[in-house]
Amino acid sequence: MGRRRLSAAALAALLLLLPACGAKEDVPAVTSRDEPVTLVQATDLHYISPAICDNGAAFHTMVENSDGKAMFYIQEIMETFVDEMTALQPDGVLLTGDLTLLGAKASHQDLAKLLDKLREAGVQTLVIPGNHDLDSTSALSFDGEDYASAEGLSAEEFETLYAPYGFDQALSRDEHSLSYVYAPRKDLRVVMLDANAGGWCSVPDETMGWLEQQLKAAKRAGARVVAASHQNLAVHDPRFTWGYQIVEGDDLRALYEKYGVLCNLSGHLHNQHIVDGAVPEVATSALSICPNQYGVVTYDGETLSYETKELDVAAWAAKNGRTDAELLDFAAYSEEFMTAVNRNKTAAKLADSGLTEEEAALLADTVARLNTAYFSGAAFDLAPYEEGIALWRANGGNRHLESIAAEAAEDYRCLTVTAGG
Ligand SMILES: [Fe+2]
Known part of the structure; x- marks a missing residue:
């Protein structure tokens, strides 16, 4: 091939x-x-x-x-x-x-x-x-x-x-x-x-x-x-x-x-x-x-x-003598990796949005962190994301974010x- x-x-x-x-x-x-x-x-x-x-x-x-x-x-x-x-x-x-x-x-x-x-x-x-x-x-x-x-x-x-x-x-x-x-x-x-x-x-x-x-x-x-x-x-x-x-x-x-x-x-x-x-x-x-x-x-x-x-x-990893720092702190690595992938994807979509670099970064980070929290099925607090959610709503909104926000109090x-x- x-x-x-x-x-x-x-x-x-x-x-x-x-x-x-x-x-x-x-x-x-x-x-x-x-x-x-x-x-x-x-x-x-x-x-x-x-x-x-x-x-x-x-x-x-x-x-x-x-x-x-x-x-x-x-x-x-x-x-x-x-x-x-x-x-x-x-x-x-x-x-x-x-x-x-x-x-x-x-x-x-x-x-x-x-x-x-x-x-x-x-x-x-x-x-x-x-x-x-x-x-x-x-x-x-x-x-x-x-x-x-x-x-x-x-x-x-x-x-x-x-x-x-x-x-x-x-x-x-x-x-x-x-x-x-x-x-x-x-x-x-x-x-x-x-x-x-x-x-x-x-x-x-x-x-x-x-x-x-x-x-x-x-x-x-x-x-x-x-x-x-x-x-x-x-x-x-x-x-x-x-x-x-x-x-x-x-x-x-x-x-x-x-x-x-x-x-x-x-x-x-x-x-x-x-x-x-x-x-x-x-x-x-x-x-x-x-x-x-x-x-x-x-x-x-x-x-x-x-x-x-x-x-x-x-x-x-510890039991098997692995020394890779990402493996030895895998839960934190996996969470940050997933968030980073989705943050980067959203940031790329916002590249020509006319927003400031800071605003675009806040929007991308907010939806990426909410998405990671949502995927776990655990209930979570929306308070830390309020500023980013308000900025999304002031800029046309985000359907995925609203869907996540509506289910934030549920534990699945x-x-x-x-x-x-
Ligand atoms: Fe499938």
Whole structure:
């Protein structure tokens, strides 16, 4: 494949083209009914293999024009995650899509090797693809100032590569997508729904039929259901609907309500958010972006609890003798990196605004810091941003800032669902 020289403009154009981001007889009784089941959900890892990425100038240009994912340390993020899951020993690790940055086969292959370590530690991982993972025509490798097209991965190859990560352990598999059902124990089933097989962000009719059969079977067996998908069933932000909400999202929510599904765990948005309702939906923020967190779900037969936990990359770095100052203070690095990426992007847009340099800097800093705070899902105080918010409003306003400000008092990091009857 021919190599091409990378320019910021070319990469920016490329980024705009990318979308946002067998039945088994026996159900294992993993724990006794007296012990809660623990599941972890991590999403939007956007892993890229060091075999196709040298962290050089071309990759820096791409990352610095993206949304602020801490991609220069993606290997360390994933190794920390594997270590934390090994210590936690959950009953399932749900990886809900966008496993890789641009869908390169090499990245999938090296991610599977990382998951092999978890398997050897006795932890069951469950994967589904996101919109970036299959048949990618955008896969790239990076070498110094150059980049080149890289080979993608087909759905069939995905199924084979990740066979030990859900497909081979499934209670039931759908024939028309990469969806399946996994049972961590007899009273709980996990639906891993692939919304990439029915066209763009859509579930085939046949999969909808299979899904209802699975929900009926769970009910007959007296098991409750936790569902998971990459894209969202609900609208989390009215600015992001097409390509974010699954085309059949409303039908899926109605179906899940009919069968008492406890919640849906999704991602894709990259920010942490929850839409409440009869079947609440969590959108867990991307593992690769500040604050680099995952969701921990416990279910004790009566109550399901979800809460986020931040990766401790700094502790992993110290334990492994790493001396890189950014790794040893990773939470601060990741926060400032994300803020700086977004500050620079807004500043560039304001270059010809007629504002003074100081005013433009305040506007860019305000929206970048608010965006970073918002992505974490934590409630935050708007007071420190008042001057910048007032200046934005005096200069035509900023839709993103207003959307963030309207939700500043909300905390989207926790959820409790009572199972009921
Ligand atoms: Fe996505």
